[in-house]
Amino acid sequence: MDFRLTFPIEPLTPAMQYQDQLLLMGSCFAEEIGAQLQQHHLNAQVNPHGILYNPLSITQAMHSYLDGKVYQKEDLFMHEDLWHSWDHHSRFSALTPEAALAGINAAQEAAVKTLETADWVIITLGSAHAYVLKENNRLVGNCHKVAADAFYKRLLTLEEVITALDNVMHRLFFRNKKVNILFTISPVRYARDGVVANNLSKAILIQAVHHMVNKFNRLYYFPAYELVIDDLRDYRFYKDDLVHPSAAAVNYVWEQFAKYCIHPEGQQLLKAVADVNRAMQHRPFHPQTPGHQQFLQVYAMKVRLLMQQHPNLRLDAALKYFESLPEQGVGNTTL
Structure with a gap:
């Protein structure tokens, strides 16, 4: 008797090689897989902007690498005694603007070089919900615990997501002739949005990604979301918060990723x-x-x-x- 609904996964062609240069961007689930890649000594750079959830913030970060952007003090703001960037995760926040900029621009410089020569960019989309500053309609990648009434929260449209992804893909392919893109959708449930709103958000991301994969060569999809939601499909594979996949679930997804995305010779080296x-x-x-x-x-x-x-x-x-x-x-x- 079967107690799990498994499904076939198409092996990635071309498969990732051990010597390939990888850039991972996106939600906290990108960090989980990125940590596994780094621990096994693949050449992986993970989240140069820190964790980003919505596709517009992710694509804006990629544009900043393609532009060779250098962040300045005017790009920062102070909140609760720390200097922050609206574009970056709070891991870059610091007591002085100089310290914050040093970390931001060091990661920025490394990302610029990586994107120019990367064999693979792995993008994990987390949510189609985005936060926008009321005072200037600026999209933020991280709210840095600023009061909620400072932001509008809105659900990105399918057209917005597709347009943002389409624009950055065209720029990236023009700059890097060999790069391949692998999309995943984070299996993290954003319960704070509500179950219905979370499912709607994921549906927009899934539809946008498959639209892109069907439109472009060298774009691929790995079903991390489906492996957790449909294959494991049990709250025992989640942490106590019931929204983040447990270590066992992450390891299971990693095993499938290694099996279907990495070249057989690389799997032996793993x-x-x-x-x-x-x-x-x-x-x-x-x-x-x-x-x-x-x-x-x-x-x-x-x-x-x-x-x-x-x-x-x-x-x-x-x-x-x-x-x-x-x-x-x-x-x-x-x-």
């Missing part, structure tokens, strides 16, 4: 890197024993071999860890 990661988590009770010293030597050899076979892998920290003295090898270190 397993080897994961094995090294697990070995670095090992916490011996008696690090001075010959058995543990042999354990370190074996994994040092494995890492050296991986580095020889795949020079693009940055495993220097792992090699240093396994080549260290036993008493220095104790800890909960990651790659």
Whole structure:
């Protein structure tokens, strides 16, 4: 008897290669998958603007990279003793405008370079609801806990979303002739919008994305949303807030992503890197024993071999860890 509704996923063609340069943008779910990519040492830059939810803020950020925009003090505002950018997540907020701009423009410069040469841009759309400042009708990427009465909240139309995505795709393809785009829809439920409004928002995003995928070559869709909502389909796969997918759900989506989006050779390398990661988590009770010293030597050899076979892998920290003295090898270190 079946207790889950599974569905086939079409493998990504062309598949992502380990040496590909990746740029991920969008909601917090993009950060979850981006963290997995980085932990497995794929060349992934994640959310240069920080977490962004609505497609207009995401496309505006991409335009800023294509324009080579450098943010200035006049682009910032002060709220509750911190300097913020309406375009950026609060991770860039700081006590001084100079500190905020240093972080913003460093991420901006890296994103400009990445977008020029990226093999893949992975865009995760979270919500079609957007917030607009009442005083000047400016769309904001983050409200920074400013009072709610300072904003209009509105649902973006399908036409607005398609137009925004269409415009940035044309600019991006003109600048980067090889780039591929992979869209996903975040499975996070925005319960604060209400169940009906959340479903309407997701429906707009899904329709817009499929319109784009059907219109352009080199645009693809990965069903992260459907894997959680329709395949797992159970609140035990959500955190206690009942809106964010649990670690088990994120890992399940990651496994499917790796299986269907990454080249088979890359999948084998993923397993080897994961094995090294697990070995670095090992916490011996008696690090001075010959058995543990042999354990370190074996994994040092494995890492050296991986580095020889795949020079693009940055495993220097792992090699240093396994080549260290036993008493220095104790800890909960990651790659």
